[in-house]
Amino acid sequence: MLSDKRIILGVTGGIAAYKAAFLLRAFQKAGAEVRVTMTPAAHRFVGVDTFASLSKHPVATHIFPENQAAADSWTQHIEWGEWADLFIIAPCTANTIAKIAGGISDNMLTSTVLAARCPLLICPTMDGEMYRAPAVKRNIQTLRDDGYHILEPEEGYLASGLEGKGRLPETEDILDESSAILTRTVSEGPLSGKKVVVTAGPTREFIDPIRFISNPSSGKMGFAMADAAQQLGGEVTVIHGPVQLPKTEGINYIGITSTADLFEEMKHHADADVIIMAAAVSDFTPADYHGQKVKKDEAKETLHLQSTQDILQWLGQHKQEAQTLIGFAMETEDLVKNARQKLKKKNLDWIIANTISAENVGFESDSNTVTVINKQSTESFAGSKKKIAQKILALIFKA
Known part of the structure; x- marks a missing residue:
């Protein structure tokens, strides 16, 4: 189901952002074309050039980038939203989850979420105590109620040094869930x-x-x-x-x-x-x-x-x-x-x-x-x- 599909990969500012590079390559090996959008905070973990080189596409981060003409950039989220068959945010931090739940569009990634015409798969990734916080639970339920797909995080050793539920799922699991979402659309x-x-x-x-x-x-x-x-x-x-x-x-x-x-x-x-x-x-x-x-x-x-x-x-x-x-x-x-x-x-x-x-x-x-x-x-x-x-x-x- 991933062959010849057009996928937007959203990357937010969590330690698991480096894993998104492996995820991108896995989608490509499955035959998909991938474009990447990042939040500004994600740059602190992985550079834009890494994803641009791997995806063979410019990485969308700012709605008005300084080195790009406004006419070429400010409607990019609309164009990408129409282009994609599936939008995946992995990892997705508590901050971005809250923004999506509230309809906030203060960067290219969250703006593209609002413009997307395709299914959205969100992979919440954070420390276990954050994931159990009432506000995060409430926001994730809002996303489910809005029709977005949520792939639950895995349990294990976290960046904080603690054990808990908050790890980004394995690449294979994300691919399986992505394929399943696309399959539901086809229903064959x-x-x-x-x-x-x-x-x-x-x-x-x-x-x-x-x-x-x-x-x-x-x-x-x-x-x-x-x-x-x-x-x-x-x-x-x-x-x-x-x-x-x-x-x-x-x-x-x-x-x-x-x-x-x-x-x-x-x-x-x-x-x-x-x-x-x-x-x-x-x-x-x-x-x-x-x-x-x-x-x-x-x-x-x-x-x-x-x-x-x-x-x-x-x-x-x-x-x-x-x-x-x-x-x-x-x-x-x-x-x-x-x-x-x-x-x-x-x-x-x-x-x-x-x-x-x-x-x-x-x-x-x-x-x-x-x-x-x-x-x-x-x-x-x-x-x-x-x-x-x-x-x-x-x-x-x-x-």
């Missing part, structure tokens, strides 16, 4: 014209209005599967439990709370062409629900449970011809053996098995290690959940 692929339903996140089984039984699922794997399905052209609906994740433009999201809620929604979507059951569904629910908070001194020490509806098995029993049914299995032992039994018992086409026994994978993590299983084969993938989701669907649908 092996899932074009197909309805895809993905479940994600936990369910909650309430004991009383305050207390409930649940699990630590973040919904990240399910949301990644939904994004990957959209990139293949699918018309995607996500049915999700309580999660705190950014939502992708063009995907339909339906929130639920309990397993019973999820079952009711799935009955309405059981005719989808592809069903991906990535939610961590509660297997048990309290046998008795108390309408008022149970007082501590009145509570019984034994909680009686009953089984919830096995939604995946119900879908397997009602599976339609030509429908693709994909399940997930979280195991602590005998991973492949238990997953194969589940595949057969529940009449699945594919099952994605993973374990919580390994470090830095599974619930709440951004990474995972999975084994993709059908009746004939097994294949394992490791990496970020976003990349794994893309590999899973590429394998299943031969993308």
Whole structure:
């Protein structure tokens, strides 16, 4: 999707600005033409000549540069805004984020943002405490509400010497996200014209209005599967439990709370062409629900449970011809053996098995290690959940 595309790369004044040079080269290797615009503060980290030499284009920084005729410069942001297929700001500092959120256009980069006719991808990059600041959170949410794409920063060692969330994502991840954004515009692929339903996140089984039984699922794997399905052209609906994740433009999201809620929604979507059951569904629910908070001194020490509806098995029993049914299995032992039994018992086409026994994978993590299983084969993938989701669907649908 990047071949022959026209890309504006915006660079702001953060220590990660030097990485933008590598990003520029990566876009060029993918076949894109790149022009660079920089904020004045970015010059303190990387020189203009570096980007001019690499891009083979003049670098736009000032609306009225001293060495260029006003007639040639003051409308440059308009011309670039019409020229580009995609505008990426990497790194994007808290200062520039605030300016974009407020519509301020006091340099060439922010002016070009307002003039752009193409999608805008912003890569927030800063110290972890700054990223968690209420004002930054508020501004990023404003950008999302305005329809801009946000690529979350990575966790790790920061320039301050601290560990936290604020690192510029790897070049490959930025290229993947850029390609995905352009793909959404085209909406062509092996899932074009197909309805895809993905479940994600936990369910909650309430004991009383305050207390409930649940699990630590973040919904990240399910949301990644939904994004990957959209990139293949699918018309995607996500049915999700309580999660705190950014939502992708063009995907339909339906929130639920309990397993019973999820079952009711799935009955309405059981005719989808592809069903991906990535939610961590509660297997048990309290046998008795108390309408008022149970007082501590009145509570019984034994909680009686009953089984919830096995939604995946119900879908397997009602599976339609030509429908693709994909399940997930979280195991602590005998991973492949238990997953194969589940595949057969529940009449699945594919099952994605993973374990919580390994470090830095599974619930709440951004990474995972999975084994993709059908009746004939097994294949394992490791990496970020976003990349794994893309590999899973590429394998299943031969993308």
